Amino acid sequence: MEELTIRARNPKREFAPGEYAQIGRKYVYALQDPTDQRIFYVGQGTGNRVFEHLKRAEILLQSRKRLSPKFEAIHAVWKRDQDVSLVILAGGLSDGEADIVESATLDALNLSANGELTNAISAPHSSMVRVEDLAASAYPYVNPDRPYRKVLVFPVPKKRHNPDIYERCRRKWKVAKKHRALGTDATAPYAVAIDRGVSVGAYRVTSWKRLEDKKWEFEGEPYEALRKLNWRAIIQPAMGYWQRGNYLVVEFDGAGHFRIVRGSKARSWKACDEQAAQAEMAKQMCLQAEIA
Structure with a gap:
């Protein structure tokens, strides 16, 4: 299958101790296509959560199962021999703050010219109102x-x-x-x-x-x-x-x-x-x- 010909990129798969200390315990992050700068996924987590999508995407290079849109997007970037851009949108957040920042970002990007994100679940804590x-x-x-x-x-x-x-x-x-x-x-x-x-x-x-x-x-x-x-x-x-x-x-x-x-x-x-x-x-x- 075509996926077998794609080479995994993004060699960096974890934060160095000093790097994570600058971010803070909980953060909201984005995965971005470096070609058109489109953000295609937004999430929140602690530790090395932002890198886990890349590890899973590499495992799925050998899979014959149908991929979710998120992993299709990662593979599309790798197929062009590029690295997925990882962006920390906000750090040092409490659980409640991370929920609101994540949902507000999801709402804003889904409404914008960015295009619909690959997140399987819509903004879970949305308070958006026109x-x-x-x-x-x-x-x-x-x-x-x-x-x-x-x-x-x-x-x-x-x-x-x-x-x-x-x-x-x-x-x-x-x-x-x-x-x-x-x-x-x-x-x-x-x-x-x-x-x-x-x-x-x-x-x-x-x-x-x-x-x-x-x-x-x-x-x-x-x-x-x-x-x-x-x-x-x-x-x-x-x-x-x-x-x-x-x-x-x-x-x-x-x-x-x-x-x-x-x-x-x-x-x-x-x-x-x-x-x-x-x-x-x-x-x-x-x-x-x-x-x-």
């Missing part, structure tokens, strides 16, 4: 008094010049078969269109139509019970994923709790009442203030 999303505070938090097994939460596409919210949000999504199942009245899927944190459209999904590139659009009936509500608390746990234009699938128990079924690794139930949402926002603001 200024225009703060307008959602004028609306009541979504907190249904009945259970919803499946609510597909779609961001309203910004680049589609169509004033009809329904037409803008229902088209061209990659929706798995399990999420397209229509079910009965009790298990029927619903779709909401979110703009600046507010549900500007809400629909009961009645059917799906397959489009090109294995994408789908839904047909739906207006459903007022989920419209004109603040969804910031629902989106917050998956903010990094959401901000890249992805949709979420959410379940409500009808007793003040929700959980994200698609869009976050965490599947635990969370409170969706206004007090809990405000407490979470205050927590994020305090964490950011500690770093400033």
Whole structure:
């Protein structure tokens, strides 16, 4: 296979004692392609963590398994007979500070012209919010008094010049078969269109139509019970994923709790009442203030 012809580079595989002392116990780092300066991976760790990706990449030169995007990127640099650039973005951090610096860096790079990173998990401690999303505070938090097994939460596409919210949000999504199942009245899927944190459209999904590139659009009936509500608390746990234009699938128990079924690794139930949402926002603001 082609991988067998690639020669491992980056001969330096650990810090000298004096070097690590300059960094501090915990740090946030990046792997960078030296050709175009694109950062393709961001992580955090202690000790020689930044070098472990290179050691694993060298072992995988002999593997016939399909590589993750991160190791494909490392091998692509080595194939050009170059070294991957290793960058310490911030050092001497506490665990909480490292979480926030890592997530903020992931969010910023994924939104920028840098291009999407190869990290398998989106920013786990993201507190990113666009200024225009703060307008959602004028609306009541979504907190249904009945259970919803499946609510597909779609961001309203910004680049589609169509004033009809329904037409803008229902088209061209990659929706798995399990999420397209229509079910009965009790298990029927619903779709909401979110703009600046507010549900500007809400629909009961009645059917799906397959489009090109294995994408789908839904047909739906207006459903007022989920419209004109603040969804910031629902989106917050998956903010990094959401901000890249992805949709979420959410379940409500009808007793003040929700959980994200698609869009976050965490599947635990969370409170969706206004007090809990405000407490979470205050927590994020305090964490950011500690770093400033």
